[in-house]
Amino acid sequence: MRTQVGIIGAGPAGLLLSHLLAGHGIESVVLEARDRDYVEHRVRAGVLEQPTVDLLRASGVGERLDRQGMVHEGIELRFDGAGHRIDFAALTGSTITVYGQQEVVKDLIAARLAAGGTIRFEAKATAVDGIDGTRPTIQFEGGELACDVVAGCDGFWGIARDAVPAGALSVYERQYPFAWLGILAEVPPSSKELIYCSHERGFALHSMRSPQLTRLYLQVDPDDAVDAWPDERIWTELGTRLAVRDGDWTLGDGPIVDKGITPMRSFVVEPMRHGRLFLAGDAAHIVPPTGAKGMNLAVNDVRILAEALAKWFKEGDEGPLDAYTAACLGRVWRAQHFSWWMTSMLHRFPEDDAFQRRLQLAQLAWVTGSRAAATGLAENYPGVVGTRG
Numbered sequence: 001m002r003t004q005v006g007i008i009g010a011g012p013a014g015l016l017l018s019h020l021l022a023g024h025g026i027e028s029v030v031l032e033a034r035d036r037d038y039v040e041h042r043v044r045a046g047v048l049e050q051p052t053v054d055l056l057r058a059s060g061v062g063e064r065l066d067r068q069g070m071v072h073e074g075i076e077l078r079f080d081g082a083g084h085r086i087d088f089a090a091l092t093g094s095t096i097t098v099y100g101q102q103e104v105v106k107d108l109i110a111a112r113l114a115a116g117g118t119i120r121f122e123a124k125a126t127a128v129d130g131i132d133g134t135r136p137t138i139q140f141e142g143g144e145l146a147c148d149v150v151a152g153c154d155g156f157w158g159i160a161r162d163a164v165p166a167g168a169l170s171v172y173e174r175q176y177p178f179a180w181l182g183i184l185a186e187v188p189p190s191s192k193e194l195i196y197c198s199h200e201r202g203f204a205l206h207s208m209r210s211p212q213l214t215r216l217y218l219q220v221d222p223d224d225a226v227d228a229w230p231d232e233r234i235w236t237e238l239g240t241r242l243a244v245r246d247g248d249w250t251l252g253d254g255p256i257v258d259k260g261i262t263p264m265r266s267f268v269v270e271p272m273r274h275g276r277l278f279l280a281g282d283a284a285h286i287v288p289p290t291g292a293k294g295m296n297l298a299v300n301d302v303r304i305l306a307e308a309l310a311k312w313f314k315e316g317d318e319g320p321l322d323a324y325t326a327a328c329l330g331r332v333w334r335a336q337h338f339s340w341w342m343t344s345m346l347h348r349f350p351e352d353d354a355f356q357r358r359l360q361l362a363q364l365a366w367v368t369g370s371r372a373a374a375t376g377l378a379e380n381y382p383g384v385v386g387t388r389g
């Protein structure tokens, strides 16, 4: 099999890249390890920044997003038993849209297949060869794909990054001493907006995926197994952490339909290109989900990559491909800093003493009490400012 761009991974990065390339008349084949049903039901991110929404809409996959996406003008920070709203719209004129990552994936798969695009499900890539030459190949379970360019969109655990020769990549990494237990529950959200809660017992997040589905997270020990968290324990812990002092808010509960534990990590490799291999999305960088940036960064990478590949295929101009890493990294590092900052402000670290907790509460009081500090959060959360990318 032969194509122009061989794409490994049918997550948001790989699918959107294939879709954007098709808009430029460039052929691609997407190889995906899992089956279609699995990738269409994998519950992950759900907060889209405005530039992400704009790109999906402009590229023709925004119809269901516009109908079902929930536009939010702010979030709540809850600590010390009281809620404080950060009003993005008032502070920076920006909004976010809540729309599940699996819905974005469904829309992109439908668009690619309707346009005659090729997505090979259950076709796990096993090796990438020849990236230092002009005819790279991807070996996958079931065959070989020859291409001009390989896009490694296969997430953190993929194989594309490993094709880069030892020593050619610099790795920047931080592991956090906690994980997120995430659940999806069949119950209407208990709040119109997301609630980020810092509590003595650890972080909690109230989010949603639709008017009928609530998404909730708890900071847990990274070594915890899902079995250690039966439903009753989860609801009790969520109720304790999210409780308000004046008692005029209650958390609705319902059947839990998805449950998983995600470790927290910050990770970046530089550069994001080696020869004819380009890394995009989680294959190149991971952020802790506290800043809701992961999927948005993946979308931004492939936006830049699709434009650069179009210049190269159509005009032979290699400049934008050479500039790919630099064009992405400004935004990546701004998001890294913001995600680390949110994570540090809201979670309990094992080494934290009573002094550190009081510093945390003082910071939260400042972020919610000062217009200047709140504006910093409101600039970063719905979009990313102060970057080159």
Ligand SMILES: Cc1cc2nc3c(=O)[nH]c(=O)nc-3n(C[C@H](O)[C@H](O)[C@H](O)COP(=O)(O)OP(=O)(O)OC[C@H]3O[C@@H](n4cnc5c(N)ncnc54)[C@H](O)[C@@H]3O)c2cc1C
Residues within 6 Å of the ligand: 008, 009, 010, 011, 012, 013, 014, 031, 032, 033, 034, 039, 043, 044, 045, 046, 047, 101, 123, 124, 125, 126, 153, 154, 155, 156, 157, 158, 159, 260, 261, 262, 280, 281, 282, 283, 289, 291, 292, 293, 294, 295, 296, 298
């Ligand atoms: C469990 C979990 C929960 C998350 N929750 C949130 C959240 O709440 N908020 C947030 O903002 N972000 C969250 N994220 C991050 C966000 O989902 C990612 O940033 C986003 O999925 C990145 O998209 P991607 O396309 O780069 O990678 P992925 O979505 O990981 O897609 C990679 C694809 O490649 C496939 N693949 C892997 N290896 C191979 C191979 N060898 N051959 C072929 N295919 C392969 C995978 O099956 C997958 O379909 C979460 C991530 C995880 C893992």
